[in-house]
Amino acid sequence: MANLIFFLVYAFPGFVLSANLENARHELNWGNTLYTDNPQTVIAIFVGYILIVIGFYSKSAEKFGKTITIKSYSDNVVIVFAILLLLFSCLSIQIYGSQYGGVMVALAKSHLIRSTTVESGNLVFFKNFMFFSFFASYLLAALVFFSNLKKGKFILFSLFLLSVVASWISATLTAGRIPFVRYIIGFYLVYVLKTGKFSFTFTLTFVSSAALFLIHGKTLFFSLSALPDGYVAVVERFRQSLDSGSNESFSIIELVENFVFPVHSLDAAFNNHYPMRLFLDIYYGVLSLIPERLTNMEFPETLSFENTANIIGSNEFAIPPGILAFGIYSMS
Structure with missing residues (x-):
């Protein structure tokens, strides 16, 4: 799975951009920035992969892995903990949505909120x-x-469905596809741990589901x-968007x-x-979880x-930098 992810986010796009397939450098440019085919970028991708593989199979990694233990608790304890997590999530969803006029309004404007077209209030912390x-x-x-x-299987199944709905709402409020993909992959991890x-x-099913959402996620948020205008209007707009795209031939650009x-x-990171930053963003990220009113601290831009x-x-x-660019930004 890790090899597949690295291939999809680094090796595959890097190859398409370097080879300029289907005029990729122009079609995939963001703003006024074109891919420069910097040799440092290519070398960093290969070296980064080698270092990740070495780190994954190193003795220190194996030693650290052995220190991680999975403890078993009674079903009642797990149920109570799951319910508390679900309740706190639902409360956070309600509070977060209230600053936009309600959860339904926040869902409708999620794409605009993500693009900062709609300003966020002080309650964005609950996200x-x-x-x-x-x-x-x-x-x-x-x-x-x-x-x-x-006993109570039906109640547990109902709670599970409620948690799925809450998770779908949570991820949709961010208008980001990555939370959905992480959510799907999490179920795969549960399957592996339990079986x-x-x-x-099972792997093919989850990979296909994640890929479909990556491709059609933007259409859904739009x-x-x-x-x-109602749920029927959402379905109709989604269908129309898919129909308009189905008339176009497949392009590798759409995938990349x-x-x-x-x-x-x-x-x-190499060209600016x-x-x-010396990896200080890690500490800022942890501290940012604390409301500013409590710490009275001003953090630098992320x-x-x-x-x-x-x-x-x-x-x-x-635009998140990714693990390799994060390292370059932090050390150069």
């Missing part, structure tokens, strides 16, 4: 807790599908703008554009000047903010 429903889903899924519980085996059919941002970020400015020349939305 960090909406994803607790993900963990509730995993715990409840393990109980519903892999435990020997007989202790890898299934090719369709949510019709939510004030879903994974190209780490390569653009790496290229931008900036102060060395690395995503600077990376976006380097790539497109503005900050209309955030």
